[in-house]
Amino acid sequence: MLTQAQTDIIKATAPVVAEHAVEITSTFYPILFEKFPEVRAVFNQSHQRGGTQPQALANAIIAYASNIDRLDALKPALRCIVEKHVSLNITPDQYKAVGSSLMEAIGRVLGDAVTPDVADAWGAAYWQLADILIAAEDSEYSRKAALPGGWRGARRMRLVEKTPESAVITSFRFAPADGGPVMDFLPGQYLGVRLSIDGETVHRNYSLSDSPDGRTYRISVKREPGGVASNFLHNRLAVGGEIDVYPPAGEFVLQPGEADVLLVTAGVGQTPALPLARQALADGRRVRYLHAALNGTVHAFRGSVEGLAQAGDFRQVICYSEPQPGDRPDATGFVTPALLAGLLEPGRRTDAYVVGPKPFMACVLGALKELGVPQDRVFYEFFGPGEALVQETPPMRA
Ligand SMILES: Cc1cc2nc3c(=O)[nH]c(=O)nc-3n(C[C@H](O)[C@H](O)[C@H](O)COP(=O)(O)OP(=O)(O)OC[C@H]3O[C@@H](n4cnc5c(N)ncnc54)[C@H](O)[C@@H]3O)c2cc1C
Ligand code: HEM
Known part of the structure; x- marks a missing residue:
């Protein structure tokens, strides 16, 4: 638990940390990897080069500091972090390496602004969050180990x-x-x-x-x-x-209820959609499936998806952005709001699940909003660290 004085310091310094958050996290990773080389292997270095992981950590720190006295607001975000950490077998001892490297990065970037009281407050805040994550991760490790066929670690x-x-x-x-x-x-x-x-x-x-x-x-x-x-x-x-x-x-799972299920994927983003569609059909739900690919040569799982029509109320639309001679998609070019509208049944509730490259997901989210699908009924998965999905205007393509 933070003291009131520490909480006040976090609130007072949160804006300056937020302003420099990406600089801090971009400074943090090289320190972490140099001082604790054994930790480097758990990180995808492409996410470092692209800046997506430093940005994801910066967003988490900003969200945490801004909610320091109402941690309940962070629960959904923490769930996603816990799932990602658990999938990579993050362990409590690694939190020490991360904590000391993060404090060093804060000191390097903010310089004299980090007085001993400020350092103490941020150190305590880090460990408050780390303890929450460690406890949640430990309980997930134990839960999975206790399941039939379950295990812990590699x-x-x-x-x-x-x-x-x-x-x-x-x-x-x-x-x-x-x-x-x-x-x-x-x-x-x-x-x-x-x-x-x-x-x-x-x-x-x-x-x-x-x-x-x-x-x-x-x-x-x-x-x-x-x-x-x-x-x-x-x-x-x-x-x-x-x-x-x-x-x-992972948290990208079928939401309970009876709403129709709309799966919208591009490229290899189709992978989680197959088991999701099967489960939804087994539950008696109406499933609509829109898949975007470049052309027929890179279009995977055709037979398996066609077979879903035998399992219930299922219809798919295939869209190729650059069809080749002989390709017979249902639509060509980009995925448009009109194409999506054709898969939504007026007057019925729909849960939408979206997976694909970031610009594709941003456009689909924008289109679904335009078509009246409530934002809290749209679920998506990033094949990398979570990013902000700013709605983009360019057309959608695989
Ligand atoms: C939750 C989740 C689910 C996922 N599910 C799937 C899935 O079902 N199927 C799937 O295929 N993937 C999936 N991914 C993505 C997967 O984890 C990998 O990121 C993907 O396979 C690429 O890894 P890689 O090692 O082959 O490429 P990396 O080595 O990570 O490289 C990625 C890209 O960066 C480029 N690159 C590498 N080094 C450099 C450099 N020095 N300078 C410039 N560019 C460079 C490479 O050329 C390449 O194009 C998922 C990711 C997540 C987070
Ligand atoms: C309080 C401490 C920590 C916070 C707030 C934090 C936060 C985050 C966030 C926000 C993500 C991105 C999740 C996503 O969108 O997918 C993430 C991923 C990750 N975290 Fe942490 N983390 C912490 C501690 C640690 C520790 C101790 C380790 C161990 C080395 C670690 C290793 C990772 C790895 C490997 C990923 C995935 C990175 C990738 O895909 O490149 N984290 N963490």
């Missing part, structure tokens, strides 16, 4: 099936090397994987792309040009090869 999994889904996406099905069962997951959740590539340890998240079966997990990965993990999986991991896997996590 579990060795063997690749049992490798299936190309398109020119750029391949599915990888893993089963535990110990031969045991795996815990069920909620459709929409993702795995954390730990790969050892040329002596380097690399962590990545991948959405589960098939429904739970109790024995295996399937992920589907797009080969990124120059991408470390995706090229390793595509080119070097053969059936029989093993990787380390952390238990499933």
